[in-house]
Structure formats: C-alpha cells, structure tokens
Amino acid sequence: MDLVSISAAYNGLKVAKDIFAGFNNLKVETATLERINEAVKKVGEAQDAIFMLREELFRLQEENNSLKQQINDRDSWTTVIGQYQLVATAGGAVVFKSKEEPSHFACPSCAQSKEIHILQDSRVMAGTFTCTKCQASYPVKPREKMQPIKFQGW
Structure with missing residues (x-):
C-alpha cells in the first residue's frame, strides 16, 4: 500500500x-x-x-x-579499493599499491576507514613513506646504506 x-x-x-x-x-x-x-x-x-x-x-x-x-x-x-592490491614492499611494509598509473602506494590504516590516502616519499635514507592523513610511516624502500666518507690527505 x-x-x-x-x-x-x-x-x-x-x-x-x-x-x-x-x-x-x-x-x-x-x-x-x-x-x-x-x-x-x-x-x-x-x-x-x-x-x-x-x-x-x-x-x-x-x-x-x-x-x-x-x-x-x-x-x-x-x-575504489579494487584499483589497489595489498603488497609487501622491498622495505618490508605491507601497503596498498595502485594497479593503475601513476603507480603509488596507499595507507593500509586509512583504508580500514574506507579512505584512500596516498603515501608520500619522505626522502630519507630509511626509505619511509608517510600518510598524508594519519601521518603513519611505512618502510617502503629498502634502507639505503651509508657510503663511507673518504678523506683526502690534509
């Protein structure tokens, strides 16, 4: 009725x-x-x-x-989440990686709240990427080894 x-x-x-x-x-x-x-x-x-x-x-x-x-x-x-896959990175982090270009990583913590936030490269030797929303850091790239400094004679 x-x-x-x-x-x-x-x-x-x-x-x-x-x-x-x-x-x-x-x-x-x-x-x-x-x-x-x-x-x-x-x-x-x-x-x-x-x-x-x-x-x-x-x-x-x-x-x-x-x-x-x-x-x-x-x-x-x-x-939205179908455009990503959960991957283990070279640095040991488990994050979402885009299947489409441009290739990027997304925060798995924010994905639990049904939000996609792209991880930004912190450009540090530790190889960490940081979430733009929750500020969580993930070791995406392998840690860079420090090159020994060679001193030339004085």
Missing part, C-alpha cells in the same frame, strides 16, 4: 465519521443512536490504524533509503 492509497483511505473514513456524527444531531431512536455511535467508534479506530500504517510506511521508506545508500557506499568503496 502506498502513501496515496493510505491518504485516500484516511480521508474516506474521515468523511464517513463526519456523516455518522451528523446523524447524532437528528432525532432518532435510542437503538439507532447506539448503532450510529458504534459505527463512529469503529470508523475512528480504522482511522487510527491507517494513521499508524502511514507512520510505519514512512519509517520503512526511510530505512529503505538508508539501506540503498549503504549499498551504494559499499559498491563505491569496492570499486
């Missing part, structure tokens, strides 16, 4: 209730008046039930929209 049907049923019952209430103003027998009052009561109960159905319909529509959004978000994330 959709909102239009519920509204039409509610309005129809309102009209019926008004008609029955109008009968109360006429001079009629007590038995007839009791039946009219009972009909008014039943129509009121039906209106209440329809009102509750309308509220439930609104709740279900909101829940449906929320679930659709969750599905869209999940599908979107699946597409």
